[in-house]
Amino acid sequence: MTSPEKPAQPGGKGGQSGEPSDGTPRRGPAPAAGIGRLMGGQPTEKSMDFAGSAKRMLGILRPERALITVVLLLTVASVALSVLGPKILGRATDLIFAGVVGRGFPEGVTKAQAIEAMRQKGDGKAADLLASVHFTPGHGIDFDKVGVVLFWVLLIYVGASLFQLVQARIATTVVQRASFRLRQDVEDKLGRLPLSYFDKQQRGEVLSRATNDIDNIQQALQQTLSQIVTSLLTIVGVLAMMFWISWLLALIALVTVPVSIVIAARIGKRAQPQFVAQWKTTGKLNAHIEEMYTGHSLVKVFGRQKESAETFRKENEDLYAAGFKAQFISGIIQPAMMFIGNLNYVLVAVVGGLRVASGSLSIGDVQAFVQYSRQFSQPLTQVASMANLVQSGVASAERVFELLDAEEQSADAAAPAQPQHVRGEVAFEEVSFRYEADKPLIDGLSLTVSPGQTVAIVGPTGAGKTTLVNLLMRFYEVNDGRITLDGTDIARMSREELRSHIGMVLQDTWLFGGTIAENIAYGANWGASRSDSDKGGGGWREGVSMDKIVEAAKATHVDRFVRTLPDGYDTVIDDEGSNVSVGEKQLITIARAFLAEPEILVLDEATSSVDTRTEVLIQHAMAQLRTGRTSFVIAHRLSTIRDADVILVMESGRIVEQGTHDALLAAEGAYARLYASQFAEPVAGA
Known part of the structure; x- marks a missing residue:
């Protein structure tokens, strides 16, 4: 098993960046190097494709086609009942009005006689009005019929509400x-992305896409999916009922629709770029906050609080401006639609009143039509008012899809090769590598490391030391040549199989939120929990035993400080390890590698964060750990590698010297100069 350290960062600490000696970057900054990019920018966003992104966002609902069909059927049923309600309610109004009118005429005459009598008296307009009313002279309001109509209206609206409730529940599930x-998908994608992607992205920006943007997509779908369908079906159903009642009034109501569409489209077109800017700026602000939080100690040490606060203020103002513009511009749609709806209402009321006066429509029909007019304009207003949610959701969707579309690392071979027996022989055969096509870093490097050898790699900053290890781990792929493990080309092995034979300890430690025991056992098929019966000192369920954990801790001198903690190995540390010292964090990561028992060890300045006494102890532990294992040790302190079997001196991606410590000193070459300069500095400083 590999020790779960962070992959070696060519742009990370320790000066092993894989950059040229003049400091010109070979590639984007490492994600954790936030302080160095205090005023860093953001990768340029692609131009926004609203239609394409919206279609793709809806595409994530495709696996739920069956449930979506049920939602549509329930929506149709709910809308149909809701649309039918006003028409039936208009029947109750006609019954009441007919009763009031009938009570005003003497009993015993017919409706036709009563109407004719009114015409003879000169009340022709009133006679035309009452001609469409189904009244019986001398009879008042028939409360039994009115009660039956109201009962059916109640059933219809209750049924519509129940259908809507079930539809909303299923839509939420979808x-x-x-x-x-x-x-x-995003989690899986992050696992398939190459290290180079994260080197070029701010950590907070990636987190924002994986959290904030997905939450925003969810909110947009949740609040608009069923509502838009309901509104569109309501528009169709209400329009049909309006034409059934009066085609003339229906045409009048339709006059305002094109105006509404044009206004909504124009406003939406202006709002969409602002939503894109809003979520882009949100990512930048999150990235800055994350960097300043994780590096707050360095910010204070170097007195960059004011600069950090100024950057935050600027990003916050940009987010405020973009958010305000987006919400304000899109918010204009609703009042504009309401204004047009009110104009439509006035037109319908005036023309409907004239139609009632002429006897062409009953009062109940006009009442129903007025309700339908409101129902017709309301969904138009709702659809328009949801434009800001849709636009915001599509803007976030585009950012998530950009992450999902990022170029992935090359796939493992279909039939991966595997050494029959891993002994730890590593060979670099004419290996060439470059981060950028026109800037070679390693060119034609050849090296053979025998099983069990300890190889120390030294050289100035930017010589390619850590890059060499990155290629061995397949964090990056070689451009030319090949690297073999016991004769098998590692490019033909699966990454998981290759890394299962390599343990790694970096200068930059990594701990997760959990107990010290869990952190040590992480690299050794760790079982997630411990049963109650094990709390007394038994084994760890489905994982490595507690005895093995303690053994590794003792070998790497972790046990000595863990015993001083109140909860011992059950002490919980946070993901930043802030409740243990830097040196203690490094000891825990070394214990993790010790427990993994890999065939190959990679130690990238692994003892740089511990004190001199602890370093001596760890050197003895490492000597025991390296026995029978191939080890690659990257070191700046040359005193720590005197006992290495082979020392490689690298400059500009090439091995310029190799040999033992004594032999290289005797050669008086590059190694001797490095050694002399390192030990001369304290004397000069004195």
Whole structure:
């Protein structure tokens, strides 16, 4: 098993950046190097493709086609009942009005006689009005019929509400499942991305896409999916009922629709770029906050609080401006639609009143039509008012899709090779590598390391020391040549198989939130939990035994400080390891590698963060750990590698010297100069 350290960062600490000696960057900055990029920028965003991104965002709902069909059927049923309600309610109004009118005429005459009598008296307009009313002279309001109509209206609206409730529940399930899959896709994608992607991205920016943007997509789908469908079906159903009642009034109501569409489209077109800017700026602000939080000690040490606060203020102002513009511009849609809806309402009321006066429509029909007019304009207003949610969601979707579309690391071979017996022989055969096509770093490097050898790699900053290890781990792929493990080309092996034979300890430590025991056992098929019966000192369920953990801790001198803690190995540390010292964090990561028992060890300045006494102790532990294992040790302190079997001196991606410590000193070459300069500095400083 590999020790789960962070991959060696060519742009990280320790000066082993794989950059030319003049300091010109070979590639983008490492994600953790936030302080160095205090005023860093953001990768340029692609131009926004609203239609394409919106279509793709809806595509994440495709696996839920069956449930979506049920949602549509329930929506149709709910809308149909809701649309039918005003028409039936208009029947109750006609019954009441007919009763009031009938009570005003003497009993015993017919409706036709009563109407004719009114015409003879000169009340022609009133006679035309009452001609469409189904009244019986001498009879008042038929409360039994009115009660039956109201009962049916009640049933219709209750049924519509129940259908809407079930539809909303299922729609929520659809959106939550889609969001779950999208998060899973992003998680899987992050595992397939090459190290170079994270070197060029700010950590907070990636986190923002994986959290904030997906949450925003979920919110947009949740609040608009069923509502838009309901609104569109309501528009169709209401329009049909309006034409059934009066085609003339329906045409009048339709006059305002093109105006509404044009206004909504124009406003939406202006708002969309602002939503893109809003979420882009959100990512930048999150990245800055994350960097300043993780590096707050260095910010204070170097007195960059004011500069950090100024950067935050600027990013915050940019987010405020973009958010304000986006919400304000899109927010204009709703009042504009309401204004147009009110104009439509006035037109319908005036023309409907004239139609009632002429006897062409009943009062109940006009009442129903007025309700339909409101129902017709309301969904238009709702659809328009949801434009800001849709636009915001699409802007976030584009950012997530950009992550999902990022170029992945090359796939493992279909039939991966595997050494029959891993002994730890490593060979670099004419290996060439470059981070950028026109800037070679390693060119034609050849090296053979025998099983069990300890190889120390030294050289100035930017010589390519850590890059060599990155190539061995397949964090990057070689451009030319090949690297073999016991004769097998590692490019033909699966990455998981290759890394299972390599343990790694970096200068930059990594701990996760959990107990010290869990952190040590992480690299050795760690079981996630311990049963109650094990708390007394038994084994760890489905994982390495507690005895093995303690043995590794003792060998690397972790046990001596763990015993001083109140909870011992059950002491919980946070993901930054802030409740243990830097040296203690490094000891824990070394214990992790010790427990993994790999065939190959990679130690990248692994003892740089511990005190001199602890370093001596760890050197003895490392000597025991390296026995029978191939080891690559990258070191700046040359005193720590005197006992290495082979010392490689690298300059500009080439091995310029190799040999033992004594032989290289006797040669009086590059190694001797490095050694002399290192030990001369304290004397000069004195």
